[in-house]
Amino acid sequence: MATVAASPTYTTAGARRTGIMDWLTTVDHKKIGTLYLHTALFFFVVGGVEAIIMRWQLMRPNSTAVSAEVFNQLFTMHGTTMVFLVIMPLSAAFFNFLIPLQIGARDVAFPRLNAFSYWVYLFGGLFITIPILFNAAPDGGWFAYTPLTGKAYSPGQNMNFWVLGIQILGISSLAAAFNFATTIINMRAPGMNLMRMPMFTWMSFVVQWLIILAFPVITIALFFMQFDRFFGTNFYVSAAGADPLLWQHLFWIFGHPEVYILILPAFGLVSEVLPTYSRKPLFGYPVVAYSGILIGFLGFGVWAHHMFSVGMGPIADTVFGVTTMLIAIPTGVKIFNWIFTMWGGAIRFTTAMKFAIALIAMFTIGGISGISHASPPSDLQQTDTYYIVAHFHYVLYGGAIMGIFAGIYHYFPKWYGRKMDERLGSIHFWLNFIAFNLTFFPMHYAGMLGMPRRIYTYDAGQGWETFNFLSSWGAFLMAPAFLIFIWNFFRSKTRGEVAGDNPWDAATLEWSIPSPPPEYNFAQIPMVTSRYPLWDLTHPERMKDIPHSMDGWDEAKLRTGEHVTATGVHEPDVAPMHIESERKSAKELGIPMPNPTIKPLWVAAGILVLFSSLPVMYAGKTLAAFAMMAVGAVMFVGFLYAWLTTPMEDAH
Amino acid sequence: MAHAETQTASHHFTTTGLDNRKVAIWMFIGSECMLFASLISTYLIYKGKSVVGPFPHEAWTNPATGQAFPPILDIPVTSVSTFVLLMSSLAMVLALAAVENRGKPVPPGLSGKILSSSKLWLFMTCLMGATFLGFQAYEFTSFVHEGLTIRTNLFGSSFFTLTGFHGAHVTAGVIWLGTLLAIDMKRGLQPKDAVWVDIAALYWHFVDVVWIAIFTLVYLIQ
Numbered sequence: 001m002a003t004v005a006a007s008p009t010y011t012t013a014g015a016r017r018t019g020i021m022d023w024l025t026t027v028d029h030k031k032i033g034t035l036y037l038h039t040a041l042f043f044f045v046v047g048g049v050e051a052i053i054m055r056w057q058l059m060r061p062n063s064t065a066v067s068a069e070v071f072n073q074l075f076t077m078h079g080t081t082m083v084f085l086v087i088m089p090l091s092a093a094f095f096n097f098l099i100p101l102q103i104g105a106r107d108v109a110f111p112r113l114n115a116f117s118y119w120v121y122l123f124g125g126l127f128i129t130i131p132i133l134f135n136a137a138p139d140g141g142w143f144a145y146t147p148l149t150g151k152a153y154s155p156g157q158n159m160n161f162w163v164l165g166i167q168i169l170g171i172s173s174l175a176a177a178f179n180f181a182t183t184i185i186n187m188r189a190p191g192m193n194l195m196r197m198p199m200f201t202w203m204s205f206v207v208q209w210l211i212i213l214a215f216p217v218i219t220i221a222l223f224f225m226q227f228d229r230f231f232g233t234n235f236y237v238s239a240a241g242a243d244p245l246l247w248q249h250l251f252w253i254f255g256h257p258e259v260y261i262l263i264l265p266a267f268g269l270v271s272e273v274l275p276t277y278s279r280k281p282l283f284g285y286p287v288v289a290y291s292g293i294l295i296g297f298l299g300f301g302v303w304a305h306h307m308f309s310v311g312m313g314p315i316a317d318t319v320f321g322v323t324t325m326l327i328a329i330p331t332g333v334k335i336f337n338w339i340f341t342m343w344g345g346a347i348r349f350t351t352a353m354k355f356a357i358a359l360i361a362m363f364t365i366g367g368i369s370g371i372s373h374a375s376p377p378s379d380l381q382q383t384d385t386y387y388i389v390a391h392f393h394y395v396l397y398g399g400a401i402m403g404i405f406a407g408i409y410h411y412f413p414k415w416y417g418r419k420m421d422e423r424l425g426s427i428h429f430w431l432n433f434i435a436f437n438l439t440f441f442p443m444h445y446a447g448m449l450g451m452p453r454r455i456y457t458y459d460a461g462q463g464w465e466t467f468n469f470l471s472s473w474g475a476f477l478m479a480p481a482f483l484i485f486i487w488n489f490f491r492s493k494t495r496g497e498v499a500g501d502n503p504w505d506a507a508t509l510e511w512s513i514p515s516p517p518p519e520y521n522f523a524q525i526p527m528v529t530s531r532y533p534l535w536d537l538t539h540p541e542r543m544k545d546i547p548h549s550m551d552g553w554d555e556a557k558l559r560t561g562e563h564v565t566a567t568g569v570h571e572p573d574v575a576p577m578h579i580e581s582e583r584k585s586a587k588e589l590g591i592p593m594p595n596p597t598i599k600p601l602w603v604a605a606g607i608l609v610l611f612s613s614l615p616v617m618y619a620g621k622t623l624a625a626f627a628m629m630a631v632g633a634v635m636f637v638g639f640l641y642a643w644l645t646t647p648m649e650d651a652h
Numbered sequence: 653m654a655h656a657e658t659q660t661a662s663h664h665f666t667t668t669g670l671d672n673r674k675v676a677i678w679m680f681i682g683s684e685c686m687l688f689a690s691l692i693s694t695y696l697i698y699k700g701k702s703v704v705g706p707f708p709h710e711a712w713t714n715p716a717t718g719q720a721f722p723p724i725l726d727i728p729v730t731s732v733s734t735f736v737l738l739m740s741s742l743a744m745v746l747a748l749a750a751v752e753n754r755g756k757p758v759p760p761g762l763s764g765k766i767l768s769s770s771k772l773w774l775f776m777t778c779l780m781g782a783t784f785l786g787f788q789a790y791e792f793t794s795f796v797h798e799g800l801t802i803r804t805n806l807f808g809s810s811f812f813t814l815t816g817f818h819g820a821h822v823t824a825g826v827i828w829l830g831t832l833l834a835i836d837m838k839r840g841l842q843p844k845d846a847v848w849v850d851i852a853a854l855y856w857h858f859v860d861v862v863w864i865a866i867f868t869l870v871y872l873i874q
Binding site: 243 | 665666667668670672675676679680682683684686687690691694697698701702703704802803805806808809810813817831
């Protein structure tokens with residue numbers, strides 16, 4: 001292999017499809033990222049409308065705008081939607097779009113599996129959302145505590161949609177996680193060792209591990225609930241001797257890592273945004289990476305702080321209180337690293353930068369209120385009150401969503417080749433920032449005054465009126481802020497200022513190629529010498545403290561084999577760090593690209609049919625259910641075999 | 653299948669030098685560890701918590717009807733199926749070696765011929781996996797006849813779910829290996845296909861190892 005000189009001749013992809021078929025059959029990570037982004041923004045609107053209806057109901061005491069039953073569905077679906085259908089998929093949009101570009105790869109490790117992940121997500125999202133139109137949406141809270149959600153106390157179809165829907169979404173997350181983790185481990189450009197990976201890729205890498213290790217636990221917890229509801233098992237049936245805390249433990253062993261699954265991608269995004277607009281390398285890069293790993297580890301050891309009030313005893317309470325306080329250390333380290341990154345930098349206050357700074361400030365507030373309930377005695381005063389609601393919205397909206405907005409404004413030019421409007425962006429930022437604080441800051445006070453979570457209405461005279469009134473108006477103000485964003489987003493796709501390759505003067509590999517990137521991403525795979533390879537070319541003065549070496553080049557050249565000729569001159573497929581602005585087709589360059597295929601979509605559809613059969617069975621239509629199971633199984637197995645036996649690329 | 657190994661857009665070069673599929677299957681196995689850890693923990697947490705029998709290791713008389721139930725688990729029978737499943741891992745190793753060594757000179761004599769037959773060893777692995785499943789089907793049916801179903805008590809729910817999940821994994825493995833066997837019969841698996849056999853083998857060994865844990869914790873420790 002080491003002396004293969006001739007470049008192979010490729011016959012690239014047959015007919016490329018166009019229009020809607022192009023989207024249904026795509027295996028291009030950038031297009032799949034686009035699908036994730038738009039679908040998640042759609043669900044963001046759904047979850048936002050649910051929130052606004054709830055705030056309308058809670059604006060005044062004894063309101064009758066919605067019934068208690070509908071309110072239960074609204075808060076359950078708001079939480080479920082925002083966690084599983086908005087923040088995770090928005091992160092997935094960035095995993096898809098960015099990871100291969102940041103590590104210098106031409107696609108993810110398994111492009112068709114990637115398409116499969118998206119379709120399963122879409123079908124799962126619709127499966128769990130559509131019942132709300134029929135007043136049959138899940139109504140047991142986003143953490144679905146048993147025995148309330150067991151058949152005895154929730155006999156309707158509502159929770160069936162939840163338990164099955166989350167199961168479907170878990171398949172999507174797991175498939176994507178194996179894919180991205182493999183991509184990051186195995187497809188980095190020559191020279192890009194772990195300590196040169198962009199910080200977003202680092203945080204994504206940690207997140208994939210969290211998904212890989214945390215999702216199986218919820219899968220099993222869900223199977224138990226499924227078996228209880230559909231087959232009459234006893235896992236959560238107290239009368240049969242079942243432990244009422246089993247679900248809570250299993251759920252939070254998943255649920256707490258899930259919190260970091262939601263926040264770490266946003267941490268990664270702002271770690272790209274802050275150095276770019278501060279015109280300085282990230283302060284303490286290795287510490288930021290290590291603290292991300294530490295957060296991942298500790299994240300598996302703090303789950304029971306969600307359960308202090310159930311009476312686990314002083315030892316368990318103490319242990320989990322201490323680990324919870326410990327996890328504040330790596331998180332705080334990150335906050336200081338970001339501040340020191342800005343310190344002394346020549347800061348440009350673009351919209352993306354404003355959102356990134358907002359993340360630092362707002363997440364810190366959420367973090368500090370979080371510390372206040374790491375202590376069990378203090379938590380007992382706060383648990384199940386609006387203080388908790390305020391806390392987790394400061395970390396998830398003030399943290400994750402702010403970071404994702406920063407990422408969208410920052411990466412929009414790479415995604416679409418045009419910039420988003422900065423003036424509208426600024427209006428969006430300030431309106432959103434004010435509305436966010438107006439909504440959630442008063443909740444701290446309402447909670448401290450004893451207002452419980454999840455109540456659909458309350459009596460006057462308990463001191464809660466003003467705070468609820470303010471919170472509701474804050475929520476109503478978020479709607480115009482989001483509409484401005486949506487208008488800006490869609491308008492800028494076609495009418496924004498043309499961006500060029502590197503409009504922000506950023507430093508990582510994705511900015512060394514044209515915007516939007518060609519389907520093969522890199523005509524020549526760059527050989528990376530440092531953490532900020534583009535600044536090596538454009539701003540060497542910023543790079544004096546950054547370690548450089550040619551580590552890995554020789555090894556990489558040897559291992560690729562094909563790229564090394566007998567005389568040791570490498571083939572044009574790999575080249576020293578450079579900027580590509582020329583745009584040729586994959587065919588002209590002889591780069592083999594995977595063929596588009598619709599099979600992953602059909603496999604996903606088979607899974608949807610299989611899962612849909614269970615509510616049909618629950619309704620007593622056993623025969624129809626078995627028919628659906630048969631059809632679903634045939635679709636799943638048949639298309640899976642067709643997929644696996646079809647070569648991904650044309651013969652070469 | 654001929655070109656299905658071209659799973660990556662940029663061929664040949666990987667950072668670790670390992671095939672992408674191999675990296676992915678290791679992570680999948682890591683994930684599966686958490687899956688079975690959750691199942692086994694639940695079984696152990698619920699051990700002795702059932703309010704009615706029958707029980708795994710103790711006899712039980714229903715106070716309402718006076719009906720007597722013997723201990724449910726039959727360790728000798730399951731020991732046999734456990735042995736069969738463990739031996740299937742040996743066959744799996746031989747199958748992989750046979751595929752990897754195809755094209756190299758076959759050692760002389762009958763044993764050389766037998767050892768180099770990937771078809772034989774893939775078939776033996778499938779057969780032993782299927783035998784294990786047969787034992788499990790027999791075990792499940794006889795337990796139901798003895799009065800333990802998945803609905804009876806916590807032992808029934810957690811036992812059938814845990815061993816059922818393991819059985820489902822064995823079933824998937826048998827189908828997977830059967831598919832490889834069909835491909836081998838059709839066109840012959842070559843050393844370049846070995847990674848397909850390799851990842852199936854890793855999965856198969858994992859399923860075996862999990863069974864060792866289940867057999868010890870559920871059957872042997874009383």
